[in-house]
Amino acid sequence: MERNQVIDAELKDLGDLAPAGYFVALHIRFAAPLLMFQTYDPSWADHYTKNAYALRDPMIAWGISRTGATRWSAIDLPDPFGIMATAGTFGLRYGVCVSCGPMSSRTIAGIARSDREFTDEEIADATGHVLKLHHESQPPDHLTAAEIAALNVIASGDRYAAGAARLGISESALKARLTSARQKLFARTTAEAIQRAKDYRLI
Secondary structure, three states, rough: HHHHHHHHHHHHHHHHHHHOOOOEEEEEOOEEEEEEEOOOOOEEEHHHOOHHHHHHHHHHHHHHOOOOOEEEEHOOOOOOOOHHHHHHHOOOOOOEEEEOOOHHHHHEEEEEEEEOOOOOOHHHHHHHHHHHHHHHHHOOOOOOOHHHHHHHHHHHHOOOHHHHHHHOOOOHHHHHHHHHHHHHOOOOOHHHHHHHHOOOOOO
C-alpha cells in the first residue's frame, strides 16, 4: 500500500472513532503543519478561524507543550476565551487531544463527540492511529540533486520547456522529477512543492 493510501485508511479509522469529527496537524514546523485534515462541523471551523482561536486554544497549547493523550476535560491550562465551552455549543462537547513527535516536528490531533467521554480503549486506539499518521507522513530529509534542480528552474520562473532546456533534459524527464518531488513533499502542485521544500530547508 502506498503512503497516501495508508494515510487515507488511518484517517478513515480515526473518523470512525470521532462522531463529531477530528482535527489532525501533521509535522508542525515553523508554526505550520506539513499536512492538515479536519472533519469538524464547517460552522465551527469557520468560527474558529474567524476568531483566531489557534493562537489561544488550550488543546493546541497542551499538544505543543507535552506529548501523549488526554481528555479535553483533563486539560489544566487556562482558557480565558472560553474556547472549550464554545466548542461544546457546536457539538464538540467531549474530546481527546493526542500529541506526538519532537518539538521540531510535532503532530497534534483532536477527536470529538457530543454524547460522552471517550473510553481508555478508544483513546489508546486513537493514539495508535495518530502515531501511524505521524510516521507515514514523515517529511523527507532530502531530495535528490535532480529533484532540487527541477524545482529550482521552475522556482526561478522558467516554463517546462525552458527549464528542461536549461537542465539539458527532456520536458518529460523534468515533469517526472517534479512529480517525484511533489510526492515526497505531499504537495498537490509544483508551487506548493517549491514552498514546502523551502520551508523544510531542502532547497
